[in-house]
Amino acid sequence: MPALAAAAQFVLQLDFSIINVALPEIQRRLGLTAAGLQWVVTGYALTYGALLLVAGRAADLMGRKRALLVGLTAFGLSSLTGGLATSGFMLVVSRLAQGASAALVAPGALGVLTDAYTTPRARARALGVFQGSSAAGATAGIVLGGVLTEYLGWRSVLLVNPPVIAVLAWLMARKLPADHRGPAAARLDLPGAAPATTGAGALIYGLGEGQQRGFGSAPSLVPLLTAVLLTGVFVLVESRSADPMLPFALLRDRARRTGLVVMLLLGGVVAGYVYFVSLYLQRVRGMSTLLTGLALIPATALVMAVSILLSRRVQPRLGLRRTLLLALAFVGVGQLWLSTLTAHSGCAAPVLPGIVLTAVGMGLAFPTSSVAITSDVPPALRGLAGSMFVTAQQLGSAVGLAVLATIAAARTGGTGSPAAGYALSYLVATGIVALTALAVALLLPRADDGRS
Template identity: 40%
Template sequence: MTDSSGARPGLTLAAVALVQFMVSLDLSVVNVGLPQIAVGLGFSAVGLTWVIHAYALTFGGLLLLGGKAADRYGRRRILLLGLGLFGLASLVGGFAQEPGHLVAARAAQGIGAAALAPAALALLTATFPTGRARIRAFGVWSATNAAGGALGVLSGGLLTEYANWRWVMFVNVPMAACALALARRGVAGGRPTARGGRPDVLGAVLVTAGMTLLVFGVVRTDQYAWTSPVTLATLAVAAALLAAFICVELTTAREPLIRLGLFANRSVTGANVYTLLVGAAMTSCFYFASLYLQQVLGTGPARTGIMFLPFALAVVAGSVFAVTFGHRLVPCTLLVIGGLLAATGLAWFGLISPAGTFTTDVLGPSIVTGGGFGLCLGPVASLATAGVAPHETGTASGLLNSSRQIGAALGLAALGAAAHHRTGPAATPQTLNDGYALGLTLSAALLVCAVLVALAVLRRTSPPSRVERTDDRDLLPARG
C-alpha cells in the first residue's frame, strides 16, 4: 500500500526496523570477538579498546549533527548516505590487515550510524503520526532494538568461533544492503523539514576531536604517566577544543548543535550525567566480562556468546518491568533502584577469580546487573525530555544518545587504563583476573555516583495520573 506522499508504510517500517536492529547489534557484536581480533591484527591490551572507542566517539559526537542534517537535507537522502557508508565501512573493516585499518573502519561505521539512526527514527515518526498504526510501529521498533542487543553477543560468539572474527564486520554488509533496497523502494523523497541555517559542522568536529583526544590522553597513560608532558599536553589540547566547541555553540551564525540553555533544565542535565555514567559502566562491564570468560577461564567465543544471553535477557526483562509497573513509582525512584541493583551486580562481578566458573562467578551477577540496567533505560529517557519545549524534544533525545556513547568511550578508556596498570607487564591468568576485577569494581562505583546524581539533581516528580497511565498503556506493542 502506498500513501499520498508516495511512501510505502510497510516497507518504511521494515527498513527502519532493520536499521535499528543493525545499529543495536553493532554495539555488542564485536565484544566477544575482541581476543581473536587482538591476536589476528596484533592489538596491544590497551590499544584493543579503540575498537570500541572509535565507533562510540564518532557515533556519539556526530549524532546531533546527523539529526540536524536529516531535517535540513532530507531524511531519505541522509538515511541512504548513512546506510551506504555503514555498509562500506563494515566491508573494509572485515578486510583489515592492521590495527589502524580496523579502527578507521569502526570510526567510519560510527559516522554512518550517526547519520542513519536519527534519520530512521524521524522517518518512523513522520510515517506513522497517530493511531494504532503508530503504536504497532513503535512496538516493532522497540522489539528490534532489544533483539539487536541481545543477539549481538550471541552472533558475535558464533561467528568468531565457527567462521572468523572478520565476520563480526561482514555481517553488517547484507543487512545494510537490504535496508538500502527497502528504503529506496519504500521511503518517499519528501521535502526537508527544516529551512533554517546550515548545521553546525564546525561544532560537531570540535566536540568529536576534543573527546577523541581526551580518550587518547587517558588511554596512553599505559606508556606516559598522568603527570608526563605528553599526557598533560594532550589533555590540555582536548580541553581547549571542548572550550572552543562551547564558544562556537554560543556565537555561531549557523544553527547550533544544541542550545546550551537546555542544561538549565535540571531534568535534562541530571538525565544526561546519569546516562553518561551508566553508559560508561555498561560498556566496561561487557568488555571486562567478555575478556574474563575467554582469557581467564578459557571459554570459547561461541560459549561466551551464549553465556551473555542471561545478561541481555535480564536487560529486556528489566525494561519490560519498568514500562509495565513504572506508573506506580516516580522515574527518579526507578533510576535509584535500578542503579543500586546494577551496582550490586557489578560489585558481585568484582569478586571473580581465576578458579571461578560461569555458574558461580558470572550467572548471578549477570542477572542482577542486567535487570538493574533495564530498569534505568526507559525512565531516564522520559526524564531527559521532561519540561523541554516540543520543538527541542528531538534535540534532547539526541543529546541523551550522545551522552551514552561518549560515556561508553570515556568510561572504557579510564577503566581500561586502570585495569592495565593493575595487570602489569606479566599477563598471567591471575594478573588478568586482578585487572578485570578492578575494572568491574570501578564500574560499580560509577553507578553509585549515578545514583547520587539522581538523588541530588533530578526532581522527584509525582507518579503519572490515572489518565496518563491509560495513555502510557497505548504505547505498548499491540497484541494479536
Template identity: 40%
Template sequence: MPKTSGTSLPDSGSADPNRWKALVFIALAQLMVVLDATIVNIALPTAQQDLGISDGNRQWVITAYALAFGGLLLFGGRIADLWGRRRTFIVGLIGFAAASALGGAATGEAMMLGARGLQGAFGALLAPAALSLLAVMFTDAKERAKAFGIYGAIAGGGGAVGLILGGFLTEYLNWRWTFYVNIPFAIVAAVGAYLVIREPESARNRSSLDIPGVVLSTLGLVALVYGFTRAEHSGWTDGLTVGVFVASVVLLAAFVITEAKVKAPLLPLRVLTERNRGGVYLSLGLAVIAMFGLFLFLTFYLQIVRGYSPVKTGFAFMPMIVGMIVGSTQIGTRLMTRVPPRMLMAPGFLAAAAGMLMLTQLDLNSSYAGLIMPAQLLLGLGMGTAFMPAMSLATYGVDPADSGVASAMVNTSQQVGGAIGTALLNTIAASATTSYISDRAAGAADPKLLELQGMVHGFTSAIWWAVGILVISAGIAFALITSGRPDTRPAGGSADGAEDEIRIPVVAH
C-alpha cells in the same frame, strides 16, 4: 479515551498507521550500530593476523570507529534535523553497508582502518536519526512507552548480542563475516524505511548549519575520545595524552561559548541545560562506564581464566540480554505511565549495582550458574528498567526541530561513557593486577596460577569502582530528574518555552 496531563508533542506522528512497522526497521538499524561496537572485538585477533596489522596499531581497528562515531554524532544529529530524519536514516544505512563491505574485503591495514572510520561516520548519521524518528513518530504516552521499551532493550543489550554473533561468525565462518553481516541488516532496514516511514513535516528544522559549532564539537569530541583511548595503553601522565585532554577542554569550552552566541546553534544549550535532560545524559553516561567495563572484564575472565571458546563466551552473556529485554519491555513499559521516570531509573541503576556487587566475589573457580548468571540477570533487569525511561525522557518535550541533536546527545553520552569506562576501569584493573603479582611473586610456587589470580583480583578491584559509579548514577537520576508529576512543572522548566517543559503525560484511569 484516557486523559493525559503534561506537555506533549503534536500528535501527527501518532496518526501514522505505519509507525509500528517503522519501529521494526528503526530497531533493526539500531541493533546493527550497537552490536558493531563489540562484534569486531572477538574477530580482531584473527583479522590482525590475516592482514598483518602490528600490535601497536591493532587498537586502531576499534579506535577508528569510536573516534568517527563519537566525534560526528552532534553533526549527524543536526543533519537529521535539517535534511530530514528519514533521508538521513536511509543514507546512513546505505553508507554503513558500503563501509562494512569495504571492511570485509580489506586486504591490508590501511583499508581496514579506513573502513572502520567510514562505519563510524555513517553510524553517526544513523543513530541520532533513528532515535529522533521515534521521538517525532510516537507521541502518545502508552505507545511511546512501548516503542522506547523495545528501543531501550536493543540499545542496552546490543553489545552483548555483538559478542554472541562475533563469536559464532569468527569460530564457524570467517572474521570477514563480522563485517558482511551488516549488509543484509542495512538493506532490509533501508528498503523498509523508504516504504513505511513518513516523518511529520512539522518536525523539520529550516535554520542554517552552524559551521563553527560543527568544527569545534567534532574536534573536541574526537580529542576527548582519543584521550581516553590513548590513556588506556600509554598512561594518564603521558605527555601527548595530557595534551589531547587539554585540547579537548579548550575546544569544547569554545564550542559552548559559540553555541551561546550564534543565531542557529548546532546544539541549543536549552537542550543540554534543562535539568531533566541533563540528568539523563549524565546518569546514562556514567552507567555506560560501568557496563563497558563489565563486558571487557567478563569476556577476558571467561576466555582466559575459564577457557571458554568465543561462541561459548558470547552465549554466556545471554542472561544479561534476557534481563535487559524483560526490564525494558515489561517492567519499564508497564510502569512508565504510572510512576515518575526517576522511580524507574534510580532503582534500576541500584539493581544493576547489586548485580555488579555480586561479581566482586569472582575467583578462579566461581560457579557460572551460582554467581555469574544471576549477577548478569540482575544487572540486565536493572539496566533495562533504567534505559527505557532514560531514552524516552532524553528526547521528550524537546522542540521537534531539535530532536535530532537531542538524540545525538544520548548517543554522545554513551560513546564518551564507553571510552572512559574502557580506559579508566582497564587502568585500575591493570594496576591492581601488577600490585597483587609483585607482592606475591617471591613465594609463588606456580607463576601461571599467580598470574591468573592477579588478573581476577584486578577485575574485581575495577568492578568495585563500577558498583560505586552505578550508585552515583542512581543518585544523579533521583536528584536531578523531577519530571513526570501530574499537574506539576518540573524544577528548571522554562517559563516561556513549551519545549523546555518535559513532563511525561501521566495516564488518568
C-alpha cells in the same frame, strides 16, 4: 516502525562487538601491528562518538528519514570495502567510514521514533524496543562473530552487513513517513560543530592512548587537554551564536539534564560490566569466545524483556525519579555482587546473579533515561535530542571503561591476579552507581515522580 528503527540500532551495536572476535585472524592475515590492530576498533568508536552531535543536528535539517537512508547506505558500502580490504590501511579507513555513517543512523532512528510516538506510554514502549535491540546487538555480535570467524573467516563479519542493510533500507524507504525537515533558512552551525567534533574525537583518542601507554604519557595527555580546551571553546561559541547547533535551552529541563547524567555515568558502568565479565569467563574460567557469548544471553534476554515489556508499565506509574532510583538499586546490587569474584569462584554463583541484577536495572534505566531526554523536545530538534542521548552513552562508555580498565590493570599488576583486578573494578563501579543515584535524588525533586 519501532521494529525498523530497532533493527538499525541492532546492526550498529552488532558491529561494535562482532569484529572483536576476528581481531587475531585479521592481524595474521593482513600483517597488522598491534597499534594498527587497535585502530580497527578505535577507528569506528572515534568517528562515531565525534560526529554524533553534528550528525543529529544534520538529521534535523535534512530530515530524519533521509538521514537514515544516507547513513545506512554509507554504512553498507563501508562494510563492503572493509570486508574486501587487501591491506590494514584499507580496513582502518573503512572502519572510520563505518563509524561516521553510524553517527548519522543512530540519531536519525531515535528522531523517527520520537516523531511517530508522542504520548508518554507509546514513546516509552517504542524506546524500550529500541534499547532492547541495543543489548541484543552487542551480545549477538560476540556469538555471531565467533561462528562466522570460525567457519567463514574474518571477512564474513563485515560482509554480512551489506545484504542486511539493503533489505533494511528498502523497507525504510517504503514504510517510513515523509521527512520532517528543519526550516529552509536553518543552517548547520559550523563554528559550533568544529570544536564539538574535534573535542569529542580528541577525548576518545586520548582515552584509547591512555589505556595503551598510560594517562601520564604525551600521546594521551595532549589530546585529553585539547578536549577540555575545545569543550570550553564550544560552550563559548554556542552561547554567542544566534542559531546554535546545541541550544542550551534544551538543558534547562531538569528531567533532560538528569537523563543525560544517568546515561553518562551508567554508560561507563555497563561497558565495564560486559568487558570484565567476558575477560573473567575467558581468562580465568577458560571459556571460549563463543561460550562466553552464549553465557551472556540470559542477561541480554532480560534487558530486552524488561526494556520492552516492563519499563513501559513501571515508568508511567512510578515516574522518572522513582523508576531511575529503582533501576540504579538493581544495577548497584548487581555490581556489588560481581565484586566478590575470585580466581576460585565458579561461573554460576558469583557471575549469574550479578549479571541478572545488572540487566534488570539496565532494562529499566535506559528506556527511562531516553524518555527523559527526548520528551517535550520541539519537532525540529528531535534528531539533536537523540544524538545527545547516544553521545552521553558513548562518551560515558569510553571514559568509564578507560578508568575501570586502568584501575583493574593496576590491581592485577600489584597482586598478579586478574580476578582481583576485575573485582576491584566492580567495587568502583558500585560507587559510580551510588553517585548516579545521588545525582538523580538531587537533580529531580519528588514533584517529578509524577512526570512521565
